[in-house]
Amino acid sequence: MSRLANIDFGADAPEVARRLIGVTVLVDGVGGVIVETEAYDRADPASHTFPGPTKRNAVMFGPPARSYVYRSYGIHWCLNFVCREDGHGAGVLIRAIEPTEGLARMRERRGLEDPRLLCSGPGRVGQALGIDGSFGGHRLDRPPFKLLAAPDDEEIELLVGPRIGISKAMDLPWRFGLKGSRFLSKPFPMLQR
Secondary structure (H helix, E strand, O other): OOEEOOEEOOOOHHHHHHHHOOOEEEEOOEEEEEEEEEEEOOOOOOOOOOOOOOOOOHHHHOOOOEEEEEEEOOOEEEEEEEEOOOOOOEEEEEEEEEEEEOHHHHHHHHOOOOHHHHOEOHHHHHHHHOOOHHHOOOEOOOOOEEEEOOOOOOOOOEEEEOOOOOOOOOOOOOEEEEOOOOOOOOOOOOOOO
């Protein structure tokens, strides 16, 4: 199972990251439209898989279309989707979503009202969706996850730029966002495509 929501999760991380923009992700019925992603690959020194397989990153070397969850700065749980079928060690960080389902639960989990701040950043996404370490390795085609393809009739205009919040391979244009979205984690420095 590498195809889900009209996306081939067996593809390279930047391709999967692009294609995820506009897809709806739900976790136990709570979530929204993915508006920002970042790609990571084993050949990329910023990736958790760069040093090779470890107990922490083992799921990223397994089958695609699974969740990889890690704790950032010992505080925030971050949600990633594994890609590549060859055990390569690649994934896509879900940086921001536009909340559309379960807003009351998200507001309760996040302790705020402004919908723009509920899921605008990977730590906020994790908190709003109720993600923790127990979600690691779950298949994306089974509960608690549900992915819904972007509407076919909707033209998705992408923003492309360098990833943020990292100290290595910062120049790679592997951050993707939905042009015009009010729910991005941070503005894009250069506009393309």
